[in-house]
Structure formats: C-alpha cells, structure tokens
Amino acid sequence: MKLAAELKDFSTRLGYDFKSPEYLIRAMTHSSLSSPAREDNQRLEFLGDRVLGLVISEALLDHDPNAPEGLLAPRFNALVRKETCAEVAQQIDLGLALKMGRSEMISGGRRKQAILGDAMEAVIAAVYRDGGFDAARDLILRLWGDRVQNAEADARDxxxxxxxxxxxxxxxxxxxxxxxxxxxxxxxxxxxxxxxxxxxxxxxxxxxxxxxxxxxxxxxxxxxxxx
The missing domain is CATH 3.30.160.20 (Double Stranded RNA Binding Domain)
Structure with missing residues (x-):
C-alpha cells in the first residue's frame, strides 16, 4: 500500500517510516470520512491514549525519582491532556494531512483542538502497532521534548x-x-x-x-x- 503525497510528507515531519502504511492511513482518517470500507482513527485513539500514559508515567518517574504521587499526578495530567496533544500535533503540522469529510473540513476541522489531539493519540498508536513499544516511546519523548522537564511548572493550576x-x-x-x-x-x-x-x-x-x-x-x- 502506497501513501499519498501529503501522508508521505507528514511521515517525514513525524520522523518515522511506516513498514505498514495502513496504520498511518487509519490514524489520519477522521470519523467524518469513515465508511464500511474505510476505518476511522477512533480505535487507534483509544490505544494511543494508553500508550502515551504509560510512556509519560515512566518518564516522570525517571525524571524525578523522589516525587510523591501527589506531585506526579498533576504533572502527568498536564502532559497527556488533549490540549497538550493538540499542541504537539500543531508543531508537526498534523492537520495538513488529516483526511475528513467536506463539511468538517469547511468548518475548520484541521485546526480544531479536539480533532488534532485525538489524531495525535491515534498516530502514537499507529507507530506502536507498526514498530512496537520502543518506537512509540522514542516518538513520544522526542515530540514532547522539554515538556517532561517543565511539567512541574505546567501543572500549576x-x-x-x-x-x-x-x-x-x-x-x-x-x-x-x-x-x-x-x-x-x-x-x-x-x-x-x-x-x-x-x-x-x-x-x-x-x-x-x-x-x-x-x-x-x-x-x-x-x-x-x-x-
């Protein structure tokens, strides 16, 4: 299966080369374009949310070995919330490669925070299914960058x-x-x-x-x- 040009470009921006491109195609398909023959990204989003949570939990423990659960929890929430996922999606121009229905596209779906956040989680799951946990962890830590180190400040409510x-x-x-x-x-x-x-x-x-x-x-x- 070959990738369309916009998905090839996105794969380059993502920094990951898919062995099975169908995972990326599914991750980038919004529910407004789904059909019996074309699965949307909702199931991958469900999985990606869990993979992200595990990676971030481990990263926080490694970054601050002495932090109690009461401090780790708000930092975790700040790093995995939909707004943060959408920020990461924006930094790699994920919206440009999203596949969605015409009405959703006209209404600005490529810029909607909820859609971008969900798609980012689906992309994480796609990498996990394609390359395994280590590949997904490497991707998350690279894209989230300094956010883990800055989580204490970001978690301040x-x-x-x-x-x-x-x-x-x-x-x-x-x-x-x-x-x-x-x-x-x-x-x-x-x-x-x-x-x-x-x-x-x-x-x-x-x-x-x-x-x-x-x-x-x-x-x-x-x-x-x-x-």
Missing part, C-alpha cells in the same frame, strides 16, 4: 492557586466573568475576567473558556506577585 491565595487572606473565592466571544464558530476566542472580592481583576483570551479562566487567573497572580 492557576485557578486553584488564586483561590488558595484568597482563602489565606480570608477573602471569598475569586469569580470569573465571561466578557465576550469573537471569531467564527470553528475557531472561537473567549475573553474572561478573573475578579477578586477587593476588586482587583485581570482578563485573558483563549480558544476555550477553561483556558481563558486559567490564563486570567495566572495573569492576576502575576500582578499580585508584583504588588
């Missing part, structure tokens, strides 16, 4: 930290106000303001409300540190 800051000063928990939404439906931008009971606030924009809240809390924490 800004909303929780801001709430703890307020509680330590006997203040009510901070509130989050939805300020607005811009952009098309397939690529919305949300603006959220984090507000303390004493009136201090900070705003941030992101592609999801959850991320906008986190970014607003992080920004407000930074301003509090400056004070």
């Amino acid at each position: 800004a909303k929780t930290t801001l709430q703890e800051w307020a509680q330590a000063r006997k203040m009510p928990p901070p509130s989050y106000k939805d300020v607005g939404r811009t952009g098309p439906d397939h690529a919305p931008v949300f603006q959220v303001t984090a507000i303390l009971a004493d009136g201090r606030s900070a705003s941030a924009k992101a592609n999801s409300k959850r991320q906008a809240q986190q970014d607003a809390a992080k920004k407000l924490l930074s301003e509090l540190d400056d004070d």
Whole structure:
C-alpha cells in the first residue's frame, strides 16, 4: 500500500517510516470520512491514549525519582491532556494531512483542538502497532521534548492557586466573568475576567473558556506577585 503525497510528507515531519502504511492511513482518517470500507482513527485513539500514559508515567518517574504521587499526578495530567496533544500535533503540522469529510473540513476541522489531539493519540498508536513499544516511546519523548522537564511548572493550576491565595487572606473565592466571544464558530476566542472580592481583576483570551479562566487567573497572580 502506497501513501499519498501529503501522508508521505507528514511521515517525514513525524520522523518515522511506516513498514505498514495502513496504520498511518487509519490514524489520519477522521470519523467524518469513515465508511464500511474505510476505518476511522477512533480505535487507534483509544490505544494511543494508553500508550502515551504509560510512556509519560515512566518518564516522570525517571525524571524525578523522589516525587510523591501527589506531585506526579498533576504533572502527568498536564502532559497527556488533549490540549497538550493538540499542541504537539500543531508543531508537526498534523492537520495538513488529516483526511475528513467536506463539511468538517469547511468548518475548520484541521485546526480544531479536539480533532488534532485525538489524531495525535491515534498516530502514537499507529507507530506502536507498526514498530512496537520502543518506537512509540522514542516518538513520544522526542515530540514532547522539554515538556517532561517543565511539567512541574505546567501543572500549576492557576485557578486553584488564586483561590488558595484568597482563602489565606480570608477573602471569598475569586469569580470569573465571561466578557465576550469573537471569531467564527470553528475557531472561537473567549475573553474572561478573573475578579477578586477587593476588586482587583485581570482578563485573558483563549480558544476555550477553561483556558481563558486559567490564563486570567495566572495573569492576576502575576500582578499580585508584583504588588
């Protein structure tokens, strides 16, 4: 089985040469294009999520042998969450090679965070099925790069930290106000303001409300540190 040009180019960007190209074809097929004769990537996504979890768990243990489970868990979550998988997918231009239905493509599916994250997990599974665990581990550690070393900082939950800051000063928990939404439906931008009971606030924009809240809390924490 031969790969189309865009999949060959993606395989080069991925840095892995498939012995059985059908694994990559399946990993790059979105459910909007599936048919009885063409399997989509959902089953591979299921497997890839587990392979990623095992590799990241092992990498975190090796990186910090003395860290207790209570510290490892949030670092793990930061590294395997869908947003991180989508970031990795974007850095290798995975979206350019995705196969999807016309309506999904028109609605911006190649840039959607959930689709990119799922496809990245499917690609991991494709490499695992094609080359074994060592090949999948090498791929993950190479693509995730410094994220494992930086996991402690990435795992810091800004909303929780801001709430703890307020509680330590006997203040009510901070509130989050939805300020607005811009952009098309397939690529919305949300603006959220984090507000303390004493009136201090900070705003941030992101592609999801959850991320906008986190970014607003992080920004407000930074301003509090400056004070």
